[in-house]
Amino acid sequence: MKIAVTTTRESDEILNNKAKVISKDLNIPYIKRENYSIRKTIIEDDFDYLLVVEKDRIVIKNEDSTLFWHPSMAEFKIKSIKQGDNVAIMEATQLEEGDSILDCTLGLAGDALIFSAIVGKSGSVVGTEVNKYIAYLCKCGLENYTDINGESITNIKVINESYEKYLSKQSDNSFDVVYFDPMFKEPNKKSTSINSFRDFARHRGLTREIILEALRVCKKRVVIKERRGFNDLDNLGIGKYYGGKKNGSIIYGVIEKKI
Structure with a gap:
């Protein structure tokens, strides 16, 4: 499974630095997020999933699914x-x-x-x-x-x-x-x-x-x-x-x- 870490489109220095730390923690590539969709980013860089650093959570995404931590039931x-x-x-x-x-x-x-x-x-x-x-x-x-x-x-x-x-x-x-x-x-x-x-x-x-x-x-x-x-x-x-x-x-x- 090929997976990389990136941020939301509206990223700032804090999110970028957090993504870089995760990249080192998990030993996966860091991709600077341009103004592209998740789908385009995955296809162009040939990844299965992207671990996306958002303001309040970390989300694993691909073209048609989203996974994030929550307490469920x-x-x-x-x-x-x-x-x-x-x-x-x-x-x-x-x-x-x-x-x-x-x-x-x-x-x-x-x-x-x-x-x-x-x-x-x-x-x-x-x-x-x-x-x-x-x-x-x-x-x-x-x-x-x-x-x-x-x-x-x-x-x-x-x-x-x-x-x-x-x-x-x-x-x-x-x-x-x-x-x-x-x-x-x-x-x-x-x-x-x-x-x-x-x-x-x-x-x-x-x-x-x-x-x-x-x-x-x-x-x-x-x-x-x-x-x-x-x-x-x-x-x-x-x-x-x-x-x-x-x-x-x-x-x-x-x-x-x-x-």
Whole structure:
């Protein structure tokens, strides 16, 4: 994938310098933005995507898609949790204040924000994201985000690494919970944000070997997010589920660690 960094057409010295810093951070070319469209810039310079530095955000664009960091549905779910509602992701993880969780498929940190709110400042969330562009987008987004209470997020750590490699380096019982949200095999075509993300996501499925490694690293349980009727959770030895009952609804499979 060929990608370069540039700015909006109405750039200034601050945006240009920020783009140059990103160019060095990600080791990708910097293109001075002329008065050209994204499409023309991509075609003329033969890139697949442009990482565009805007005034308040960083956006990954190509001819027909736009991807940027945002909290998605996290804020809505956090409000529901604080109101005492039964939210499936909370029922499945059973996280408590002060707990630690490893989010092996961080993406844009939608679920990690929920975990962050539950475990609080005394807890910790570590997220691994194998794609360096998504990891960078997420890290910058979290650094500039304030939660529903107007506070900065300080308990989420973004790691640009595959979960296989990261898990292999962890000692036994390193985290209370290990969590996976693999890219769904049957995409939600109505979600423009997920469809934009799909090109950058790794589509490899989970294996029993990875599950066993996750069980070694966790203290309490492994949780896997999937869609009912479109998953291999039974083949992975998962028998306990939380979430929707209808075909295609979000579910969370749980494997408790046997001590």
